[in-house]
Amino acid sequence: MTAPADQPIPFYTKAEDLYANLGSSFDHQSRWNNLAKEFEKRFGRKPAYIARAPGRVNLIGEHIDYALFGVLPAAVERDILIACAPRSDGENHAPGTVSAQNLFGAKYVPQTFAPAWKVPEKEPSEKEVHAEGWHLDINTKELRWESYVKAGYYGVLNHYFKSNTSDGTSSTPVPVDMLVTGSVPAGSGLSSSAAMVVASTLTFLAINGKLEDANPINKGELVKMAMENEKRVGVNSGGMDQAASVMSTPSSALYISFFPTLAASPVPIPAGCSFVCANSLVVADKALSAKRGYNLRVVETLVGARILANKVGVEVGEKEKITFREVAGRLAGESVNVGDKEGLEVERLVEVLERLVNEVEALKPKREKGSVDEHELGVTLEEMIELSGLDKDLFNEVYLSWVDVEATHFQLYKRAKHVYTEALRVFRFRQACLAGGSSSGESTIEQLGQLMNESQESCAELFECSCPELNLLTKLAREAGAVGSRLTGAGWGGCTVSLVREDQVENFIAKIRDTYPPYKGLEGDKLNEVIFATRPTTGACVFKFVD
Structure with missing residues (x-):
């Protein structure tokens, strides 16, 4: 094929x-x-x-692509x-x-x-001769x-x-x-x-x-x-x-992997499933959300990967920005050469991820009981630099010189926990679909919905890329009959995606219209612009x- x-x-x-x-x-x-x-x-x-x-x-598979883990869009x-x-x-x-x-x-x-x-x-130089x-x-x-x-x-x-x-x-x-x-x-x-x-x-x-x-x-x-x-x-x-x-x-999601190279393969979606996209009508302030949101998450995941690598004995180059996927691969003894199109076998990678889900506990900061920040899971910039093993100037050069971020505490543990558990959810979602193909039964659909719900909880609690409106919309979606519901895209606004049985789509959309406050009074084309069903x-x- x-x-x-x-x-x-x-x-x-x-x-x-x-x-x-x-x-x-x-x-x-x-x-x-x-x-x-x-x-x-x-x-x-x-x-x-x-x-x-x-x-x-x-x-x-949210916010794990830049950690080089695979995702499942459609x-x-x-x-x-x-x-x-x-x-x-x-x-x-x-x-x-x-x-x-x-x-x-x-x-x-x-x-x-x-x-x-x-x-x-x-006259262009040798380096510039192919310039546009x-x-x-x-x-x-x-x-x-x-x-x-x-x-x-x-x-x-x-x-x-x-x-x-x-x-x-x-x-x-x-x-x-x-x-x-x-x-x-x-x-x-x-x-x-x-x-x-x-x-x-x-x-x-x-x-x-x-x-x-x-x-x-x-x-x-x-x-x-x-x-x-x-x-x-x-x-x-x-x-x-x-x-x-x-x-x-048609009728398939696409499993996209990024390591060692960009690759894609179809994943059949069970018959009888529809996905309903619902716009929260919240538009994130990109300038603000970049510094406190997306850009900050990129830095937290990269620094977290270096510190975790140090803790599990994985070697990292002085100026290397290692990713969580590369930590997993090196821990498993993966050897990737130039031109390789495949990395670890899925079974071996899943095994390593399950280990690393436990290893990330080492990223929790040690706090004195009774201290003001006893329950603070994040670390200050000074603490983060010390944990990285780099001096301040080199740390800034590698991790902060190319991006603008704003934080009092950097949530290395939470981000690592999300990335590794979300990567596992992607593999389990994919495997459930492949095992049954398009004829998968009710138990498969329930499993997919549960994985989506767990993903939303992780995005909200660990990666903190949700928002009150997205949390409300996913909650209302489950109450309206969705098997599973989660945010989709970067978050901090935008859309949710809900897994809904095909014969329940019309009733589901009507319930969301009646219960999600920004949709009240919307009919026809106006409603169809903010919430709609789709098959892959x-x-x-x-x-x-x-x-």
Whole structure:
């Protein structure tokens, strides 16, 4: 069986083949038809292609990807669609000019832009000889919707149009008109930004004929390109979002591992299961949550890994930022060479993780009874530096010089406990699904729900990335009949995901509408924007219009 990364991008020319793979809980055909008609209305001709990239929901495995442990996302039926066609040769425009419009025009203003070829001021050095030549303005401090379109364009320009000459001997990018629409809620933790970059990348590949040449890009190559493209907007992604959007298959989640290399494999979801995504309607303050939230958690997990490695006798380089996954691997005697695609066998890794869940108790600080901080599980910066075994200057260089964090106590024990128990939950979730396949019974569904509930408790109590609204929403979800419910995405706001039996979805959504205060009074499209059911669906694809 061909690995997901090596498979070609699905390319459709028949509508019935396309819609058969997109799921049934969303009116896909109407959206695609409406987009095509609106494109023709605005640009005076039919689109040549429509590129699609879905959002994703992480079923389990939160905040462990940057510790290099595997995660289990699934593509959702909500997606980004981009209709496009080459612009007329008779029009006056620069090579590669893009006229980008959005169906939500009141919120997203139409944009026209063209890539510029950067001529070096001096002869490039040997290191600079392969530096990119194309330039597009992207303001990473004030992200606009077209920034994600430009980000998708960059990879195509610099991969396929590496030189630009005035004598006509070098090909230039095709000028394009494009119309965008999306059903993935922005800022909800369902990766609308990754879907936008993937869809944009596919659009420029399609319009320039790169999906129909003799050696078209495969899914793995598209993931890598989309990851690099998203860095243009200041997002340093580990690859989960892009891999889920590109590599997913119908009725399956995607197990994505990051060590020793990025890899993905399908995990069948039991029949009769639906996943309901519910937006808490809390949007985290990214500037504040980064310093006290995401960035702080990254530092805590990295420092915790070094200190734990010291305590269990694992060797760490002086300036090395070892991860919790690497601690487990070295403790097990794992030998990873350049080019290796597989690390420890799952059974051996699980065995080591179960040991480390107990070993992390050593990260609890020793406190005197009766002291003010007797029950404080965190450590001060000074205590953390001492535990690391590094001097202050070297510690700052390795762990703090590249990131801005804010804390009085660093919760090394709590973060380590979450990472290792969450990694185990991912393996158990995956194994339960694989053991029964899509025909898994009620006991399997109950097991999956329990693992999701344990994950939410760990996110709330140990990783502290939940918030009162997410805690309330998951509680109400269980009371409304969800088998399991947890936050999904980074947390501190955004969405929950609940495992609900398919025949109970309608009643479940009605109960959440009636009990979650921000949903009171919502009906129809407004309700459907904040809470919706989905089955795992297929990944990114392109539809070509043929006469």
